[in-house]
Amino acid sequence: MPPIIYIPETSSTNTYLKEMICNQEVEEGTIIATHHQLAGRGQKGSSWEAEKGKNLTFSLLLKPDFVPIMEQFIISQMVSLAIHDVLSQYTSDVAIKWPNDIYWREKKICGILIENILGEEKIDNCIVGIGLNVNQEEFLSSAPNPISLKQITNQDYDLETMLTFIQLKMLRCYKALSDGRGEEIVKGYKSYLYRKDGYHLYADGEQNIEARIADIQSTGYLVLETLEGEIRTFAFKEVKYVM
Ligand code: BTN
Secondary structure (H helix, E strand, O other): OOOEEEEOOEOOHHHHHHHHHHHOOOOOOOEEEEOOEOOEEOHHHOEEOOOOOOOEEEEEEEOOOOOEHHHOHHHHHHHHHHHHHHHOOOOOOEEEEOOOEEEEOOEEEEEEEEEEEEOOOEEEEEEEEEEEOOOOOOOOOOOOOEOOHHHHHOOOOOHHHHHHHHHHHHHHHHHHHHOOOHHHHHHHHHHOEOOOOOOEEEEOOOOEEEEEEEEEOOOOOEEEEEOOOOEEEEOOOOOEEOO
């Protein structure tokens, strides 16, 4: 297996891995992990809270040169599905909230920040950053709805064992993708979607809309069908889930 390299302390494992690949050859599947991430980065320019020594904060390197740039969302789907499947070994009620948050019931247990370094026509390097709340018991930041595995199950977990398990699962799912079994990934992703069934409230920036998830396109766009039967398509950031 590719190495899992532990850095005692770093600002962000995504930034660390990005700098590393500029300076040396790094094997695909390598993971950079830290027990103390000082300035974890989240989606939409947010920060990621993780108490020292309590959670998994790591970045995995992929080189998916077989994935067309227009279809890069399949990587988000693959990563979400792998994390979903690992967490489902520890607890039930895990779901994937479009595009790539991992939820337990109505709360966020894992965040994913994927940063692609594009070549002329392909993805040269893909940095998959994952923050998984494992043993933390209290969250202090303004993040709206965090939860950890310990808060769900009342147990502590060995972080290094869990990370080895995640690396294995992730590389298996990635192999399925590179072997041309992307359809299985898409099917799995869609079947575990948060709010997969029924009508729920969303906000499109101007107003709340009651709608159901009709599809997720291969571009990553969310397709909603409103109560009135109107089909609307949204990119990430164009629509919010009203909780
Ligand atoms: C989100 O906002 O949901 C994404 C959070 C991603 C956090 C992880 S922690 C490891 C990696 N390094 C970072 O700086 N961010 C990601």
